[in-house]
Amino acid sequence: MSVQLDEMFRELKPPLTAFEAQKEASRCLECGGPYAPAPCTLACPTRIDIPRFVSAIRRGDQDRAGHIVFSSNPLAGTCARVCPTPVMCEGACVLNHVGQRPVAIARLQRNAAHAVSNRAAIDLVSRRGQSRRVAIIGAGPSGLTCAAELVQHGYQVTIYDQNPEPGGLVRYAIAPYRQRVAPLPDEIEPLTRAGVQFRFNTRVAGRDAFSELEKEADAIFLGVGLGQDMELDVPGHRLFGVWQALPFIRALKSGRPPAIGRSTVVIGGGNTALDVAREAVRLGSEQVTVIYRRDRHSMPAYDYEVSEAEAEGIRFHWLASPVGFLGEAWLDAVECQYQELVPDKVGRFFPEPVPGAIFRLPADTAIMAVGQVARTELEQWISGIRFDHGRLVMDADSTRTPNPKYFAGGDAVGGVSVVEAVQWGKRAAEDIHRYLAGED
Ligand code: SF4
Numbered sequence: 001m002s003v004q005l006d007e008m009f010r011e012l013k014p015p016l017t018a019f020e021a022q023k024e025a026s027r028c029l030e031c032g033g034p035y036a037p038a039p040c041t042l043a044c045p046t047r048i049d050i051p052r053f054v055s056a057i058r059r060g061d062q063d064r065a066g067h068i069v070f071s072s073n074p075l076a077g078t079c080a081r082v083c084p085t086p087v088m089c090e091g092a093c094v095l096n097h098v099g100q101r102p103v104a105i106a107r108l109q110r111n112a113a114h115a116v117s118n119r120a121a122i123d124l125v126s127r128r129g130q131s132r133r134v135a136i137i138g139a140g141p142s143g144l145t146c147a148a149e150l151v152q153h154g155y156q157v158t159i160y161d162q163n164p165e166p167g168g169l170v171r172y173a174i175a176p177y178r179q180r181v182a183p184l185p186d187e188i189e190p191l192t193r194a195g196v197q198f199r200f201n202t203r204v205a206g207r208d209a210f211s212e213l214e215k216e217a218d219a220i221f222l223g224v225g226l227g228q229d230m231e232l233d234v235p236g237h238r239l240f241g242v243w244q245a246l247p248f249i250r251a252l253k254s255g256r257p258p259a260i261g262r263s264t265v266v267i268g269g270g271n272t273a274l275d276v277a278r279e280a281v282r283l284g285s286e287q288v289t290v291i292y293r294r295d296r297h298s299m300p301a302y303d304y305e306v307s308e309a310e311a312e313g314i315r316f317h318w319l320a321s322p323v324g325f326l327g328e329a330w331l332d333a334v335e336c337q338y339q340e341l342v343p344d345k346v347g348r349f350f351p352e353p354v355p356g357a358i359f360r361l362p363a364d365t366a367i368m369a370v371g372q373v374a375r376t377e378l379e380q381w382i383s384g385i386r387f388d389h390g391r392l393v394m395d396a397d398s399t400r401t402p403n404p405k406y407f408a409g410g411d412a413v414g415g416v417s418v419v420e421a422v423q424w425g426k427r428a429a430e431d432i433h434r435y436l437a438g439e440d
Pocket of ligand 1: 027028029030031032038039040041050051054092093094095103105
């Protein structure tokens with residue numbers, strides 16, 4: 001691996017040695033009990049019993065720790081790498097309140113998951129014999145989790161995915177410094193062993209395809225995620241050097257990183273924007289600037305991620321939008337316009353261009369990370385399915401859609417982290433099981 005690739009794939013949270021893990025685990029106060037779960041567990045969407053698995057690591061029983069984490073989260077190794085822990089378990093750790101750093105829960109979870117997943121020792125206990133079938137559209141975190149839960153209830157589960165490999169956004173859209181591919185294959189292997197069928201390179205599209213599927217399956221889970229990157233209709237966006245975020249990350253993950261210039265401008269305010277900006281630094285870009293049309297306070301990215309990006313030398317221009325990508329064939333500069341936040345009638349603030357407030361940022365590379373479009377074509381293909389403000393409409397407090405045979409979760413129902421998508425998958429499996437058992 002070249003030095004550049006080495007740097008690009010250098011993980012944000014490298015693994016601890018067994019000794020380091022035991023030492024770190026001994027810092028845990030093992031809070032909570034049967035009637036009052038520990039605050040870190042309550043902050044975990046999948047409710048992993050954190051004090052119990054950390055205690056197992058402290059005792060040197062990594063296998064036990066691994067079984068505890070996988071019993072709550074079939075993608076526990078992946079989540080250990082990609083979870084926003086400062087706003088979840090580690091942010092809730094009581095040690096924060098006594099002026100100490102929190103227990104490094106994510107890194108310990110990675111050790112726990114590694115202890116068993118490498119030996120493929122996680123067995124999903126499949127109660128075979130159910131004749132009912134469930135179709136899952138999308139092999140991302142919510143679909144995989146839904147399948148893992150349902151196969152344990154004995155259902156015949158088939159996952160359809162348009163990609164050649166499973167993992168969804170984890171495999172194709174999460175920057176490689178967080179996770180490249182491993183440990184996904186180890187986490188998916190137990191599903192295959194338990195009887196989950198995969199149909200890759202299979203796009204379920206059109207009314208007829210869904211009608212056929214409805215005849216074959218007794219329930220259908222839509223873990224379809226989002227569609228393509230949103231395009232900014234800005235002059236010059238087809239110049240060489242102008243990228244969309246998802247193809248950029250795909251190229252990184254393929255091991256053939258895009259050629260990148262000295263100056264990079266990233267457009268967007270979400271975590272994907274920060275990921276591509278930080279990867280641009282790792283690829284050798286000397287000047288990386290993020291521009292976002294609202295203020296820092298309004299950025300969808302986690303605040304701690306913004307601080308980490310600033311610490312890596314990334315600059316931010318808040319309240320600015322691109323109005324032109326300039327150059328002949330290749331990008332030379334991004335022309336931007338300052339924005340101001342103007343309230344509407346109900347007091348919500350929207351960015352409005354400030355007349356004449358134009359500036360230029362020299363750039364060889366620009367990456368647009370302004371979000372992805374919703375899969376609204378599903379409205380045409382499935383009776384009862386509809387979207388509102390880019391989100392698939394669900395029954396209140398449920399994963400059921402207005403069409404009783406369809407359930408949904410993950411990014412399609414609202415922008416969520418991987419661990420929240422896992423939790424959507426667990427909830428959907430419960431709802432589907434109740435529906436098929438006639439309890440609803
Ligand atoms: Fe351990 Fe912190 Fe969780 Fe308490 S809150 S159980 S100290 S990790």
